[in-house]
Amino acid sequence: MVTPCVFYGLKEGLNTIKVKKTNIEYSESSKKVWVDSGSVMPVSFDVLPSSGNSADIDSIEYDGYYFTINGHLPEYELLKVVAVGSANSFITFYEDGKYLSHNIHAYSDKELNDIRPREYRFGKILVESDPDGAEIYVDGYDTGYSTPYAIDGLSDGAHYIEVSKPGYIRGGEEILLTPDEVEYDAKLKIDLESYIYGSLEVTSNPSGAKIYLYNRDTGKTTPYTFRYMDIGGITVKVVGEESTETVEDVIINPLETTLCHVDLD
Helix, strand or coil: CCCCCCCCCCCCEEEEEECCCCCCCCCCCEEEEEECCCCECCCCCCCCCCCCCEEEEECCCCCCCEEEECCEEEEEECCEEEECCCCEEEEEEEECCEEEEEEEECCCCCEEEECCCCCCCEEEEEEEEECCCCEEEECCEEEEEECCEEEEEEECEEEEEEEECCCEECEEEEEEECCCCCCCCEEEEEECEECCEEEEEEEEECCCCEEEECCEEEEEECCEEEEEEECEEEEEEEECCCCEEEEEEEEECCCCEEEEEEECC
16 A cells, blocks of 8 residues: 555554655654544654654643643553654643643653643634534544534643544644633634545355454454445455455445455355
8 A cells, every 4th residue: 555545444542554665764654543433534744854752741730630642642641751743742631621731842852841730711612614513522532512513611722623524534723722701712614625435345154253454353243334435445354253254356436335245154
């Protein structure tokens, strides 16, 4: 596979993505990316310089709390040394419907950041998308609401707002919130980019077999229909209790459901 490419069948959770190209040196050739179920998570690699540093996050007052970095999952627990994408970054604690943002620094490797409570000012942001009905995430946390919707409880400071809708590439934007006595402290509209997709229905006899795509266990068993898949060829492996079948070059056609059936008897 070469970029750009959409991979399907990844388990929900933390995944490692690596890229390599002859005579090209990336600032980060490997990234850990949190994948949500039913979402297309964009990952980009570039040749721009990176700080390459890590930050040591600690706090007595927030002991036992979890936080995200630069608005992205996974969560980390204090005390933690974490890699950051730039010398100036931010972390977010989520507590009782509040998103508490704190700036962190990594001008030197493993620079200590002692996080302490401050006088937060809270604001509200109106999140819209085209099309409507996209799930809203704040700093990696699922708000449980869909666009258009006004999300409150955001502290002053940096936040990353994302929206996700099946059939569209996930979109997001970092904002710097400065709460004031107005109806909305910020308004954000994110245009989602659709992609041509198809569906894959995998069945077997007998049913209940594990399904592998891209040589990875999807966590699903037959029968199962994978939706919003990238078009083109794919190899499907079905693992039963007593036998395994691999079907190569299963073609996913645009806006169609491709059937892949294997007999494991």
